Amino acid sequence: MKRRSVVIPHEHGGWAMISVPYAFGMMAGTPQWAHAWLFLAWLFFYLSSYPLLQSFKRSASRGHLLRWSAIYGMAALGCLIPALLVRPELIWFGIPLLALLPINLAYARRRAERAIANDLCAILIFSLGGAAAYLLGGGAWDGTMAVVVLFSLMHFTGSAFFVKTVFRERMSPRWLASARIYHIVILAVPALIGYPWMTLAFVYSTTRTFLYGGKMIRPWKAGIIEIAGALQFLLLAIGLLQFHPS
Template sequence: MATTTVRKRKHGISPWIPNQHGAWAMLVSPAALGLVSGLTAFVLADAPSYRPLAVLPAVLVAWFFGYFAFFAFGLAAKARNPQRRAGYLRPVYVYGSVSLVGIAVALLLQPQLMWWALPFVPLVAIAVWETLQGRGRSALSGVSTVVASALLLPAMTAVGGGEGFIGEVPTIIWVCMVFLALYFSGTIPFVKTMIRERNNPTYLKISIGYHVVALLIVGALAVWAGKWVAGALAVLTMSVALGRAVWIPWSARHGEPWTARRVGMAEVPVLLIACAAVLAAVFL
């Protein structure tokens, strides 16, 4: 036991493999949904070019390796030991270079993708700024990352449908993007009520209040969009999310053991319903 503890302290967190397990759902789900939507748009295009088949994986490479670089950058920003900081910066350079190659390939084949920098760059800049200020786990940093992730859905749809223009994205895909952003943003205050803010009743009220407002917004969007199956699943997602935002902290206060792993596992069914809602919007 003692030897294991010493080894863990000596080596610390690996900058090469992100250890924020809760972030993986936010990282992977919109990317996977975006790939499905992009390939669907490619198949349905009247006179499809085959460039999207190269651009779609390039975008995924840019996104995932960009996140890996950002994770390592966050560790480097917090490191006070120069030697440790240098070790954390190595994956920043490696992953950052791979991400830039993905961006370069995508822009070379679809130059119009440059317009997507207008929404993406400010969101990334916010996350980087919060990290430099020592607030890498702030709600603002989390929300900016979540919205950037949700933007993959319309961006990859535009890639598959033609030349990558923002104006090529169907309205329903933008609605799905907002839905994903609202859902994943809600996981931020919810998780904080179970970990860092578990004894803060004010934060619990903020979390529950956010979920109520998000549910109302999603309900209004579902009615407006007219995609009844997708809308029903989206409303169900936010209803279940609201329920768990109330019940799980309540049960924890009354002695129910809620580990971080158990909280994460409890989120899986909610995530699956959210993904089903987006897929229903794409196919039905």
């Protein structure tokens, strides 16, 4: 890495995880002008966390990485101010974020970022972005906020299982079985909590796992499958949420 280069995350899945739950939460409420500021703050928070995590693995360029983490972090705080002026309660989201981020840091220090527990921690952090967007859009600390987080968490956890079955754990029958069982279970969850129509948002990911799980596919093809899955989940989740009886 060049000493003066701009530090940008290369994980394509991260861009989907930062935007899809946020858009879901925003549309579950009422879009506001302040959503643009909150999204920028959320984006810069993600950009700040990447070089921070990388600094634990790249001691030779640690100073460079930490500088970019600080730059992005200051930008995040600056963009957060307009959103806080509209909805000061957003500050409470700092508590779970500060509790979860050290877990990711610990895995980065151990160079075990691929661990499923680390993935789940990161997915939960990104899913909380949907809760914040919902609150800013006139929402409350209610059931709708909970399902925005839950369904986002369910979708991207499924993605984590699927990606492992086609790459690092492709030869593991245990991982493939776990991924398939997980996707069968999530088809039942929406109905069990009173959102039966939302099951449709998880049909694609379940079908994808049974068709391609455990098979060798090229990274670009897996990327297309995941992008299509994220988009269909977002559109269906936004549309189907309205069918929940008030």
